[in-house]
Amino acid sequence: MKFAYAPESTPLPGYKIKRAIDRGGFGEVYFGIADSGKEVALKLLQHNQQIELRGIRQCLNLKHPNLVALFDIRTDAEGDDWVVMEYVAGPSLDSVLSENPNGLPLPEVDHWLRGISEGVAYLHDRGIVHRDLKPGNVFSENGIVKVGDVGLSKFITPSRRSAQTESVGTVYYMAPEVARGKYGCELDVYSLGVMLYEMISGKLPFDGESVAEILMKHLTEHPDLSRLPAPVRPVVARALEKDPQRRTPGVLHLAREFQGALRGEAVALEIPESHFVDVVRLEIDQSRDVRSTPIPVVVRPETPGPKSQPVTRPQAKPGFWEQFGHELKTNPVLIVAIVVTCIFLFPVMTLGSAKGVMPVWIPGFSTWFVIGALAFWVNRKRRLAGQPHNRSRTRPQPPLPPRRSVNRTGRRDTDRDDQKTGYVERRAETVDRRIPEPVGVERERAEPVSAKGKRAKVYGPETPRFLSWRDRTRELCSALTLAVVWSIVLTSLIGAFQEYLADVPMAQRIVSDSNHAAFFIFTTILGAWAVIVPAKLTEGHGEQSQARWVVGLPLAAAVGFCVWWLQEKLLLQLRVDSVFRGFFEHLGKWDLTSKDGSTPIAGYLAFFVLLFGMGKWWTQADSFRLRRLSIWTVAGTAAFAWLLPLLFRFNQPWGVCWGAAISVVVQLSSPWTRPADRAARVEPVAKTIVAA
Amino acid sequence: MSAEEDLLGATAMFTPAGSYTLWIDQVGAYVVCLADMIAIGGPSTGVNAADVPLLANLSRRHITFLRSGERYVLHAHAATSVGGRPVNEKCDLADGAELQLGTSVRLRFRIPSVVSGSARLEFLSDHRPASAADGVVLMSDTCLMGPSAENHIRCPAWPSSLLLFRRDGNLRVKGREDLFLDGRHSPEGGILVEGTMVSATDLRFRVERFA
Known part of the structure; x- marks a missing residue:
């Protein structure tokens, strides 16, 4: 590395340069000796001088044991500016x-964190954001941690917290809000969080092969906390929050939380599930790394050492078949799709059109195929965009930290040593009504108010929440696809078990041949879809029973019609078979039961409308339902279907099976969010409510 | 005067050359001691001052390192312990030995390279000489400077190692890099004297007499 000044040169009167120390992003640094013998570091400002000088002038008279002292700013004969500062002999955190x-x-780690946070808190207290916290800027000498390069600091006050043009800091430690150009002290908390992560694990939370990739990870990805010991995970997770408003409120706070975690004290934080890296996606990323052909791109020219190695980025995008191969390994929907396609094709090829199967199989199969392809496409899009995978089904189960002392009101007793405010854990339904706080380390956090005036409650299907259209579509597609699979599985199970019911009175062979099986599969699929589609499209809109019934009942009638049409088409005669006599025979001029013992169209319409009008079917498809599969709901539905022939005679065994099967299929195929994860999904809507 | 001091005094008369400070860009300041016997002690400006005086509460000549062949013997003239055990007069030093001088000064003795008999003293406590020094090399025949841990002076950013060596009573330098001494191309074994600046594409250091 070339340096502008040789040893023994004296560009500044009174100081003799002895050797070059390093070159930073903002200029060269030399070790110099004053005429008196005082050792100093001399920083020659080469780029961005205006910023640098402005920043340093603000800091010239700041004194703190954890900050590298600034002595003077001088201009040499050639007009270059020099900063004369304390020489720190100890190693940098980087080394x-x-x-x-x-x-x-x-x-x-605690030692470093304590020193850094003391020094940076002092800066924050004076309205200064460091903006360039990184291991290369932190030193330890005689057991005292010193934060250097305060020169990059920007003087900000709350009123100046406006858009700032130039990007700052080093990309590995750069908070996401820098990309938006608006930042405050939270920026340093984030950088310190990254450093904390790196000190504990030795790894950077967001590493990549190009600057753009790292920036994108800062913006979108969540750090993999599984590399950290469980007690400190929530501490780091909160320091690395993307949203500055949700981040740890100050560097001292961060240090205190970390010390508390080390002492084993309860930390009133829950890690959002999103902070655990999705194993599936990791695999994809890793396999991409292997494939990529590297071309060198220098990322951190200003910092020497092992990290300044030329970094590479992938050149070629993986081809379709490679993508497909990875999807095959990682996308369960696709695997199931392929298996079921084979199952579908088999009867089509063997039975042929002889039994009139063809006209039913082909449209059914095509519909299903389109949906499966859509599910695959949406999933793929989503992964390429770097968004977390659908966690309700494929999320790995990381060891969770012990549940902590968050009480039911969502409020926690604050730190004992937190004189000013203490913070309040923001639960899902609570909203942080914050005033623009003064720039300081500890900030006032307003009392959270509940969106509905109630405090922490169980999240159910009626809880309003925001679901993006992308998420909605993805969940809908996967639910529709899975409904097909589960319908087939269930029908097979019924087919397998009905052998044993042969002697039971009233038990009737439902799946007696392939036509009956196909009929049952299709009717179950149709019924399940009729529940899932409106439920998914209106999910999260709060309690709107009437509107949902208005949509749901015509759909139920449509299902009834389809069932009737199918049985006509397949030449199946479902005989009326009921233990009850039935109260009605006609509905106006429409027969509910034919004289010949078959069920006419009105019977089917009435049955499905009544079945679907029984209760809030949409709650069974809602991802916030109580349980993934509630046996009681299934039993209740079956019982209701069994009782329906009290009104009019119908094929009771088929009715019961339809009710139970549709209920099971709907529940099994709809995504389900674990109660612990629900808070994270609710929050955005609470914000919009308050904003409105 | 004890027999020990007699011996030490006699050896001191044959000291071939003094000590140099190497000011190395991006690395630090290293003191290279050429004598076979090096005394370390507290601050003093007198004639009997130590070769490497530390700003520390030590005797004027607290300990002496004596090199004989491949061995290093530590002569303790005041309270000293090696590896936690007090030294009574003298002891042999092995690679990695931790020395405590007086109550607070701590040094580590290293012989980083198997191909060279030279040793390095690392400062573990924050006591340093009055003028800058990040480490002391007790140089026998050669001193290695380079990126890996086997070098006496570790220069992480350097592309390859340089060798300082003695020949004809001079301190010389050679290496794989194209070296320039004070701007003059010096491919093989250039002589280092006080004030020589050694440079190559990615490295630079200056030789000064250690004050």
């Missing part, structure tokens, strides 16, 4: 980390 690739012992 310490490169000697400890697997992270530092926790007490040592």
Whole structure:
């Protein structure tokens, strides 16, 4: 590395340069000795001088044991500006980390964190954001941690918290809001969070092969907390929050939380599930890494050492078949789709059109195929966009930290040593009504108010929440696809078990041949779809029973019509078979039961309209339902279907089977969010409510 | 005067050359001691001052390192312990030994390379000489400077190692890099004297007499 000044040169009167120390993003740094013998570091400002000088002038008279002291700003004969500052002989955190690739012992991490946070808190208290916290800027000498490069700091006050043009800091430690150009002290909390993560684990939370990739990860991805010891996970998770408003409120706060976690104290934080990296996606990323052909791109020219190695980024995009191969490995929907396609094709090929199967199989199969393809496409799009996978089904189960002392009101007793405010854990339904706070380390957090005036409650289907159209479509597609699969599985089960029911009175062979099986499969699918589609499209809109019934009942009638049409088409005669005599025979001039013992169209319409009008079927498809599969709901539906022939005679065994099967299929195929994860999904809507 | 001091005094007369400070860009300041016997002690400006005086509460000549062949013997003139055990007069030093001088000064003795008999003293406590020094090399025949841990002076950013060596009573330098001494191309074994600046594409250091 070339430096502008040779040893023994004296560009600044009174100081003799002895050697070059390093080159940072903002200029060269030399070790110099004053005429008196005082050792100093001399920083020559080469780029961005205006910013640098402005920043440094603000900081010139700040004194703190954890900050590298600034002595003077001088201009040499050639008009270059020099900053004269304290020379710190100790190693930088950067070099310490490169000697400890697997992270530092926790007490040592605590030592660094304590020193950095004291120094940075002092800056924050004076309205200054450091903006360039990174291991290369932090030193330890005689057991005292010193934060350097305060020169990059920007003088900000709350009123100036407006858009700032130039990007700042080093990309590995850069908070997401920098990309938007609006930032405050939370920026340093984030950078310190990244450093904390790196000190503990030895790894960067967001690493990549190009600047753009790393920035994108800061913006969209969640750090993999499984590399950290369980007690400190919530602490780091909160420091690395993308939203500055939700981040740990100050650097001192972060240090205190970390110390508390080390002491084993309860931390009133829950890690959002989203902070655990999706294993499936990790696999994809890794396999992409292997494939990529590297071309060198220098990422961090200003920092020497092992991390400044040329970094690479993938050149070729993986081809369709490679993509397909990975999807095959990682996308369960696709695997099921392929298996079921084979199952479908088999009877079509063997039975042929002889039994009139063809006209039913082909449209059914095509519909199903289109939906499956759509599910695959949406999933793929989503993954390529780097968004977390649908966690309700494929999320790995990480070890969760022990549940902590968040009480039912969603409010926690605040830190004992937190004199100013303490913070309040924001639960899902609580909304943070914040005023623009003064720039400081500890900030006032307003009392959370509940959107509905109630405090923490169980989230159910009626809880309003925001679902993006992309999510909605994805969930809908996968639910519709799975409904097909489950219908087939259920029918097979019924087919398998009815042998044993042969002697039971009233038990009737439902799946007696392939036509009956196909009929049952299709009717179950139709019924399930009729529940899932409106439920998914209106999910999260709150309690709107009437509107849902208005949509649901015509759909039920449509299902009834389809069932009737199918049985006509397949030449199946479902005989009326009921233990009850039935109260009605006619509905106006329409027969509900034919004289010949078959059920006419009105019977089917009435049956399905009544079945679907029984209760709030949409709750069975809602991802916030109480249980993934509620046996009681299924039993209740079956019982209701069994009782329906009290009104008019119908084929009771088929009715019961339809009711139970549709209920089971709807529940099994609809995505389900674990109660613990629901809070995270509710929050955005609470915000919009308050904004409105 | 004890027999020990007699011996030390006699050896001191044959000291071939003094000590140099190497000011190395991006690395630091290293003191290279050429003598076979190096005394370390507290601050003093007198004639009997230590070769490497530390700003520390030590005797004027607290300990002496004596090199004989491949061995290093530590002579303790005041309270000293090696590896936690007090030294009574003298002891042999092995690679990695931790020295405590007085109550607070701690040093580590290293012989980083198997191909060279030179040793390095690392400062573990924050006590340093009055003028800048990040480490002390007790140089026998050669001193290696380079990126890996086997070098006496570790220079992480350097592309390859340089060798300092003695020949004809001079301190010389050679290496794989194209070296320039004070701007003059010096492919093989250039002589280092006080004030010489050694440079190559990616490295630079200056030799000064250690004050």
